[in-house]
Amino acid sequence: MLIFVAMMVLPLFLLSGFYLYTAWLILYYAILASGWNIGRIGNVISLANFGYVGIGAYSYGLATLNNLPFASALFLSGIVPVICMIPVSFLLMIKLRGLYFSVGTFVVPLIASALIQVFYGTGLYIPFQKAIPINQSYIILATLTFFSVAFTAWMTWSRYGLALRSMFDAEAAAEANGVNTGRLKLIIFLVPAFFGGMAGAALASSLSFLDTDVVFAVGDLLLLILATLIGGAGTVFGPVIGAVIVTILTVVLGIYLPYGHLAVYGVIVIAVVLGKPIIQYYRANLRSRASVKNVTSS
Amino acid sequence: MIGLPEVLQLIAAGLVTGVIFGLMGLGLSVILGTMGIVNMADGAIIMFGMYLTYWLFALFGILPFFAAFLIMPLFFGVGILFQYAFAELPSKLGITDRDALAIVGTIGLAALLEGSANILWSPDVRQIGIAWLNVPIGFGGVVDLPSGHLLAAALTIVVYVAVFIFFRRTYAGLSIRALIEDRTAASLMGVNVGRMSLIGGGLGISLGGIAACMLTMTNAFYPSVGWQFLLYAFVVVALGGMGNIIGSLIAGASIGVIQSATIAVSNSILVPVVFLSIFLIALAIRRESI
Numbered sequence: 075m076l077i078f079v080a081m082m083v084l085p086l087f088l089l090s091g092f093y094l095y096t097a098w099l100i101l102y103y104a105i106l107a108s109g110w111n112i113g114r115i116g117n118v119i120s121l122a123n124f125g126y127v128g129i130g131a132y133s134y135g136l137a138t139l140n141n142l143p144f145a146s147a148l149f150l151s152g153i154v155p156v157i158c159m160i161p162v163s164f165l166l167m168i169k170l171r172g173l174y175f176s177v178g179t180f181v182v183p184l185i186a187s188a189l190i191q192v193f194y195g196t197g198l199y200i201p202f203q204k205a206i207p208i209n210q211s212y213i214i215l216a217t218l219t220f221f222s223v224a225f226t227a228w229m230t231w232s233r234y235g236l237a238l239r240s241m242f243d244a245e246a247a248a249e250a251n252g253v254n255t256g257r258l259k260l261i262i263f264l265v266p267a268f269f270g271g272m273a274g275a276a277l278a279s280s281l282s283f284l285d286t287d288v289v290f291a292v293g294d295l296l297l298l299i300l301a302t303l304i305g306g307a308g309t310v311f312g313p314v315i316g317a318v319i320v321t322i323l324t325v326v327l328g329i330y331l332p333y334g335h336l337a338v339y340g341v342i343v344i345a346v347v348l349g350k351p352i353i354q355y356y357r358a359n360l361r362s363r364a365s366v367k368n369v370t371s372s
Numbered sequence: 373m374i375g376l377p378e379v380l381q382l383i384a385a386g387l388v389t390g391v392i393f394g395l396m397g398l399g400l401s402v403i404l405g406t407m408g409i410v411n412m413a414d415g416a417i418i419m420f421g422m423y424l425t426y427w428l429f430a431l432f433g434i435l436p437f438f439a440a441f442l443i444m445p446l447f448f449g450v451g452i453l454f455q456y457a458f459a460e461l462p463s464k465l466g467i468t469d470r471d472a473l474a475i476v477g478t479i480g481l482a483a484l485l486e487g488s489a490n491i492l493w494s495p496d497v498r499q500i501g502i503a504w505l506n507v508p509i510g511f512g513g514v515v516d517l518p519s520g521h522l523l524a525a526a527l528t529i530v531v532y533v534a535v536f537i538f539f540r541r542t543y544a545g546l547s548i549r550a551l552i553e554d555r556t557a558a559s560l561m562g563v564n565v566g567r568m569s570l571i572g573g574g575l576g577i578s579l580g581g582i583a584a585c586m587l588t589m590t591n592a593f594y595p596s597v598g599w600q601f602l603l604y605a606f607v608v609v610a611l612g613g614m615g616n617i618i619g620s621l622i623a624g625a626s627i628g629v630i631q632s633a634t635i636a637v638s639n640s641i642l643v644p645v646v647f648l649s650i651f652l653i654a655l656a657i658r659r660e661s662i
Contacts, residue, residue, distance in 0.1 A: 176410075176472075176475050177410055181606075182652075184648050185652070187644075189645055192645060292599070293483070296483050299476055300480075331491075335487065337483070337490070337491060340480045340486075340487055343476060347477040348461065351473075
């Protein structure tokens with residue numbers, strides 16, 4: 075864990091400019107990815123994570139424009155997405171299951187984005203003097219990543235982790251054993267909103283112009299899911315590792331393939347989603363075939 | 373103020389574009405029914421179909437409605453592949469969380485299609501420009517509709533009738549409906565569930581392809597337009613019911629009218645909000661389709 079913290083803090087002192095920006099991006103995606111990962115552990119596949127960034131960014135922007143101090147603006151950007159998601163979560167979790175739930179969560183950021191477009195369609199200008207230097211926002215991101223990973227660790231290694239896993243495997247049985255699935259689901263659905271919103275504030279603090287297309291990026295959704303899948307879904311540090319890989323991939327692809335990066339991500343996602351099970355299947359089958367052979371020959 | 377002629381024009385224009393939305397939704401709901409997964413790539417597939425139609429016209433001069441005859445079998449094949457990759461294969465591999473895999477996988481497929489379209493054909497907005505498709509045809513001096521829209525709507529109705537007959541009268545159609553309702557019972561009744569699912573998947577995607585051909589006559593398009601179409605398809609499915617042919621037609625028509633009305637009132641800013649809210653509410657209320 076200490077190594078992890080050290081690795082996060084190191085770039086702040088060693089890197090600068092473009093490299094620091096890359097490290098910043100890594101942490102950004104790490105926060106979002108671990109947020110998605112938290113949901114996935116409990117089989118809550120939320121597709122709304124990219125919306126938290128957007129809502130948080132606009133909350134921060136509006137707060138800053140109204141001359142609220144930085145700390146409150148930051149806090150607001152975490153709280154507002156959570157408040158927005160509370161009615162949504164009740165609506166979605168009580169009424170919908172499985173993939174319809176996920177589709178519903180996908181729609182919510184789109185609604186928020188559309189509503190914001192109605193009021194602030196031309197974009198939100200933040201005065202340049204209020205922009206935060208990248209060093210400071212890096213520290214904020216590092217703290218958020220730390221807490222996000224810590225939360226994942228707590229959720230995984232404590233008895234809550236057991237509860238979540240049981241929920242994932244057999245929800246009815248878990249409930250029968252006294253697991254409060256409703257409350258657990260609510261927690262793992264709302265906590266990523268908090269972290270994601272603050273990450274959105276960090277993003278907004280380095281921009282001077284907020285536009286819905288920028289902060290509600292569906293492409294980011296794909297990237298954060300990819301990061302979690304590559305790094306190892308369901309593990310504590312998996313999303314972070316995945317975020318490193320994905321960010322480096324993004325930067326490299328941005329240089330060589332300005333338009334088609336989306337296609338590459340798509341291929342990778344499909345490959346990972348279909349490929350992992352295929353590999354598992356063949357591994358398991360080969361193993362069992364070998365053991366059967368041994369039995370029959372002897 | 374808005375008088376009767378304007379309202380009639382609104383309704384007529386909305387109906388004409390709406391039936392095509394209904395077709396999109398029908399494709400999505402067939403896939404939903406036969407595969408049990410949400411095809412997030414449906415919009416992107418339609419977008420791809422629109423580009424293919426465009427290029428068939430630009431390179432070979434094939435008019436969109438004739439292109440439909442080429443696109444349909446192609447997309448049927450694609451649909452079979454799609455069905456196999458996302459429904460049969462996971463079952464064979466014994467994957468338990470197939471729904472999650474399908475959602476993430478189809479998002480990936482959508483990204484792949486959109487990215488490829490960006491690389492191949494650039495993000496510029498395109499439109500098929502055929503002069504005689506844009507002739508306004510008047511009805512009683514009150515309503516004016518472009519001939520292309522009318523043609524697309526008429527052909528869509530023809531497709532609807534064909535699909536309706538297919539699902540009601542042919543053995544294949546009935547078996548697909550059976551397996552949508554209850555897979556196990558259908559297989560007990562002698563339906564080759566595996567093969568029929570593949571056919572159902574092919575049908576769903578090819579319906580999307582036909583919708584794409586129709587859409588090229590009414591809309592301009594660019595690689596990211598797929599998400600907008602996906603939203604329309606979702607709303608149609610949510611409102612009209614899964615696998616419900618007449619329902620999707622009515623839902624599509626209603627959506628078209630709602631869209632015209634919203635654009636007339638608020639200059640298309642509110643359109644996404646309206647549709648998304650309808651979708652969420654419909655999704656929450658309609659429990660039987662879940």
